[in-house]
Amino acid sequence: MRKQFDFFKNIDKTLVFLFLVMIFMGWFNIFAAELKEGHQSIFDVSQNYGKQLFWIITALLLAVVILMFDAKFFPAFAWVIYGGLMVILVGVLFFGVEINASKSWFRIGGFQLQPAEFAKYATALALARYISEVKMRTLDWPARLKPLAIIALPVALIFLQNDTGTALVFAAFVLVLYREGYISGLLLTFGLIAIFLFVMTLILNEFIIIGALAVIALAGAIILRRKRREMVQLLGLFAILSVYVYSADYAFENFLQPHQKLRIEVLINEEVDLKGAGYNLNQSKIAIGSGGFWGKGYLKGTQTKFNFVPEQGTDFIFCTIGEEWGFVGSFTIIALYILFMARLLVLAERQRSAFSRVFGYSIASILFFHFAINIGMTIGMMPVIGIPLPFFSYGGSSLWGFTVMIFTFLKLDSKRLELL
């Protein structure tokens, strides 16, 4: 009897509990978001909410299967899984079907699967395996660049599928590399400054920004007037940033596709509105804002219930939560996410094996990226990037992908004393 349940032993109950709470809340919300008259049953499998129940049940089965694996399987087969997924990503380019202009789906019966969702998992495994085998002492340049190659390969393949949103998610691994010392805090800061300046170039004329940089550089030069070396460095930095600002503006105008440009422009300037890109954003803000403090109540969302966005139950699912559950609901969801991610970090840090730790960080970072982008876009603080809100958005691939990731980590964690 005890042997039978052996693979549930030492599984972190907090994470499992939070996980279950979120997926079932998600299911009830999809029902609310997509409810139409004449289709009243939440179990109706012709509707997305009925399908989602199918995805939830299969995801739970999948979780049990994952727990039945030997914990050593995951590091041992990390490269195999990674290689296999890359082959599938190539395959989907040839044999996949196109949905919403992205050729990134396999269709099986009435259900669709998106291999890119599982590529995150495979990449996390491969990255963990690679980093766990490198000694910090021997961290030379080639060893620093290889993780980037591991990440870049799936990103390139997913870009080819024209699924920019999912490809961007892989940026989350930067946090893992930062934690593991592959990227210094300075580099990360520079990266953030670069993004900040890029956004500023879209709002302001690039010469105004270069002027502002010049003022800062001048002030710095006055402060540093006695230290010649630092002054030279400062001026060099100013020159680099000026060139960057100028070329960033050029790149934005010339390299981004029109719809991508539009999404960023809409975010920055709410009045820009062509083709309705800002329209979705405005409607989503109206929906959330109209929820008030207590919300309108479950299934009571009114006219703003997604009669505007094409991605009713998927990317804009947070609107239903905001409208029907109000600030109380938004607070709950955000609190649940923070708790979940914090718990993941705590567990990751207590691992003895570098593999488990890196893998744990990968999941936390990916979740963080989805959370920050998806909720941020519905309230107009992030550009509209089509990625789901994990556990809440309708979609089997995403749910399966996150379930596999989380339960793989739970398995690794449960054997943390045995894994080195």
Place this chain on the structure above:
Amino acid sequence: MQLNQSSNIHSKRKSIILAAMVLIGFVYLVRLFQIQVLDPSYKLSADSNVLRYVTDYPARGLIYDRNGELLVYNEAHYDLMVVPGQVRDIDTTEFCRLLGIEKELFESRLQQARDYSRFRPSIFESQISKNTFAVFQEKLFRFPGFFVQPRTLRKYTYPMAAHTFGYVGEVGPREIEQNPYYRSGDYMGISGIERSYEEQLRGKKGVRVRLVDVLNRDIGPFQEGRFDTIAIPGKDLYTTIDAKLQLYGEQLMRNKRGSIVAIEPSTGEILALVSAPGYDPNLLVGRVRNQNYHQLQQDELKPLFNRALMAQYPPGSSFKIVNTLIALQEGVINYNSSYGCGGAYHSGGITVRCRSHPSPVNVLSSIQFSCNTYSCIIFRNTLDQPNFSNMQESFNNWRRHVTSFGFGQVFGSDLAYELSGLLPTSDYYDRIYGSRGWRSLTIISLAIGQGELGTTPVQMANLAATVANRGHFFTPHIVRSIGEPDSLQARFLARNETTVDRAHFEAMAHAMQAVVDAGTGRFSHIQGITMGGKTGTVQNPHGENHSVFLAFAPVENPKIAISVVVENAGYGSTWAAPIASLMIEKYLSGQIGRQWFEQRILEASFLTNKP
């Protein structure tokens, strides 16, 4: 395990990452608190107030002729819309009485709208009459969920060019799925220019967010219109059509099956595009469209079929122009080469008949008298040149010349449903006869434009334009500029060169002039206008032959090139040539001098001839 010395740094980094997560969460909560709790502008003033998204449909672009005359415009009408999710407590009996519909219809339409969306508006009744509109506007407060949406319908100045304009209809489920711009109830161009220039003509819809109270009264814009988007009107199109010529062409083709295509050679602009029998474009507008469309579809004369673009005929004798030019270019004949014609061409047991004419003939007089014997000889000379190692090679050489005239391929013009016609490949003959099983004699019917050839009337008119230009053509097109009258479309400015030298074309132009002055087309000579032409009589195994004529005028400085096909009317010289001649006279001198000549055409009818 990592070394212990670095674990301090790592724990610091862990804290930074955790702090970043908490910080983002906190920032989002502040923002959410602001829009959900603090900012009153997102609240609706009372629970029963609802937002209504009213679409502003921009006026569809107008269509002008080449002289700036308005041909297609818009007229206002009203659609009764419904948002099923907002319908409640309606006196259905009263509602149905006002609209004059049965209660069952009311229920089924409401269900249909619900199936589409509870929250997006659907058309409940399209194009309600002005009277109904007035009554409804007053009583709208009693019917929550319903409102009236202004729309526009197409109107046509003249009942002509229906095929060219095409028509506008409601979008289907496929378009809605494929193109996010379209919503149920939107209109789009279904055929003709309305289709090929849909994106320019439609403009961009706008949306106004209105607050509506519990009595279904519009109480003003939501948040002073902050969320509204402005509709952008469609762009006007300036077509290449000459309205007078088009009208005249349709008049001449009354009671006939066939087509007229007139092109301005120096630009490729289509002056007239007539497909007969046609129909009045006003028939396919608004509520009556479906019924009329069904009727036109049932009509045995196939008025919906655009013959000018989509009918493919063997070109007949007019194709001798191409074969002769190729023979000259290949050097297998020169201007002095002459052959005797005894009324037929005999070779290897095959006989191709010819009409009686003076003999012998040279290059020019062979065109003038349309001599089949001469055509067969030079065609075989072209294909049997000793410098080609096999039949395939020489045939492909011939085919390369033919395609340079625009045959066997689409032009890439702006005409919806352009066809490439038929031009066989050597592979095609290999499949039928085996790679060694065919010779020039096997495919001798190509010499006189029969056999496996199919050309559209536009391609034939383009051949006339190519001779008029002495060796090049511009892609035939129907819209010269978009938005403003004089911004020519760059894609139609490129010159397409043929593989034949100018000098040969110059000779051909004069041979074609001789056709009209003293040859097969002399009956259609116009006083005071020089004109080049070529007759064609297309053999029709099912019934009466098709009458074909190509022409351009004036010969020295051509302003118009034309192809005329009259189905089941017999010789090219008797019907197609006079029609071409009248069109040219109308276009160049603005009037017709030969009343009896015109009368004969207007009175002719070939509809009863066996097709």
